[in-house]
Amino acid sequence: MIPTQWFLILSAILFSIGVCGVLTRKNGITIFMSIELMVNAVNLTFIAYARQFDQLHGLIFVFFIMAIAAAEAAVGLAIFISMYHHKDSIDVDDANLMHW
Amino acid sequence: MTHSYLPILIMLAIAAVFGATFLSLNWVVGRHQRNPSKLDPYESGVPLLDVNRKRVNVRFYQIAMLFIIFDIEAAFLYPWAVIYREGALSSRATAMFLFTEMLVFILLLGVGYVYVWKKKAFDWK
Amino acid sequence: MFEYLIFFFFAAVAVIFALVVILHRNPVVGALSLVVSFFALAVMYVLLDAPFMAALQIIVYSGAIMVLFLFVIMLLNLQHEKEPSTRPVQQWLGYLTSSAFAISLVYYLGKYAVMSGALPVPFIADARAIGRRMFEAYIFPFEAVSILLLAAIVGALMLTGRSEQRENTSGEVIR
Numbered sequence: 001m002i003p004t005q006w007f008l009i010l011s012a013i014l015f016s017i018g019v020c021g022v023l024t025r026k027n028g029i030t031i032f033m034s035i036e037l038m039v040n041a042v043n044l045t046f047i048a049y050a051r052q053f054d055q056l057h058g059l060i061f062v063f064f065i066m067a068i069a070a071a072e073a074a075v076g077l078a079i080f081i082s083m084y085h086h087k088d089s090i091d092v093d094d095a096n097l098m099h100w
Numbered sequence: 101m102t103h104s105y106l107p108i109l110i111m112l113a114i115a116a117v118f119g120a121t122f123l124s125l126n127w128v129v130g131r132h133q134r135n136p137s138k139l140d141p142y143e144s145g146v147p148l149l150d151v152n153r154k155r156v157n158v159r160f161y162q163i164a165m166l167f168i169i170f171d172i173e174a175a176f177l178y179p180w181a182v183i184y185r186e187g188a189l190s191s192r193a194t195a196m197f198l199f200t201e202m203l204v205f206i207l208l209l210g211v212g213y214v215y216v217w218k219k220k221a222f223d224w225k
Numbered sequence: 226m227f228e229y230l231i232f233f234f235f236a237a238v239a240v241i242f243a244l245v246v247i248l249h250r251n252p253v254v255g256a257l258s259l260v261v262s263f264f265a266l267a268v269m270y271v272l273l274d275a276p277f278m279a280a281l282q283i284i285v286y287s288g289a290i291m292v293l294f295l296f297v298i299m300l301l302n303l304q305h306e307k308e309p310s311t312r313p314v315q316q317w318l319g320y321l322t323s324s325a326f327a328i329s330l331v332y333y334l335g336k337y338a339v340m341s342g343a344l345p346v347p348f349i350a351d352a353r354a355i356g357r358r359m360f361e362a363y364i365f366p367f368e369a370v371s372i373l374l375l376a377a378i379v380g381a382l383m384l385t386g387r388s389e390q391r392e393n394t395s396g397e398v399i400r
Binding site: 001002003004005006008010012013014015016017018019020021023024025026027030032037040043044047050051054056057060062063064066067068069070071073074075078079080082084091 | 275278286303318380
């Protein structure tokens with residue numbers, strides 16, 4: 001059995017990579033993908049702790065997180081499409097108006 | 101537990117080896133020539149009708165988005181389907197409870213389906 | 226022993242392809258690398274004795290969500306677009322902050338997150354166990370998810386459905 005600690009470390013590394021992507025990129029979709037990466041790192045933590053403490057609650061939380069991620073992807077990408085429609089760019093720096 | 105996944109791992113390895121082999125064989129055996137017609141999509145087919153960099157109808161996105169939402173709905177059906185039978189065998193009340201829960205779930209998403217239908221997101225004219 | 230080998234291989238795959246996501250300029254390459262990274266995470270879930278979660282990870286994340294991402298990138302033709310480069314200050318501060326964050330997190334996890342080893346009972350997390358637990362303790366969140374999905378449908382259609390009257394008969398959007 002692989003120690004839970006290693007999964008936590010892997011998850012920490014993936015989460016930091018996601019943070020780095022959000023901080024350094026300008027392309028909205030890439031930022032969104034980095035957020036998905038962070039969500040997945042958290043999911044890995046949930047499942048690692050679920051096995052460590054023999055609790056199924058963590059897995060059910062991951063299930064709900066997946067549903068929320070799908071809803072979030074649908075709406076978030078719709079926002080980017082709408083923004084591209086109006087601004088011809090999905091650069092997050094161009095999204096500087098409340099309405100257009 | 102994990103050992104029952106060994107066949108999948110072996111299959112992955114075989115798939116990777118096959119893909120790498122045939123791609124590299126192509127590269128080793130084939131003759132290298134790079135001219136514009138070689139790099140076309142549909143090589144030695146009809147010439148392209150139009151550029152592919154033009155604006156696309158948003159309908160495509162809407163269909164893909166609906167696929168995701170109903171895919172998640174199906175994912176929630178799996179655990180329910182697995183436990184429904186044993187719940188139904190244990191008592192009638194449990195069966196009714198489980199059935200009603202899933203009915204409410206599906207009906208709520210059914211409202212979304214009707215909404216999509218009324219917004220004519222399925223119509224392609 | 227064999228498990229450890231698989232863990233390290235797929236952990237390396239997950240980290241490397243995650244790095245490709247944030248470093249590569251072409252979003253199509255980024256999306257495809259993210260699919261590989263998610264697949265490696267599914268292998269992690271198998272190693273954590275959660276096969277149902279691994280299946281869901283592949284069906285929902287790699288199979289559906291990333292396809293939607295790829296779809297949008299292709300639809301908007303973003304792979305040809307030049308992304309303006311970030312200001313160097315922001316870029317290096319970002320790298321510095323996130324690597325400091327990573328190093329400190331890994332240090333503290335390595336030092337303090339040492340946990341006891343094998344469980345007394347085998348950890349069973351198949352679809353049956355998850356379903357049983359979900360329908361006894363998580364009924365209300367389960368129904369709330371359907372409302373969330375309904376809201377997502379309505380929201381996404383409202384956001385994208387405004388070009389209705391500007392379409393011509395061939396279905397192509399006129400600007």
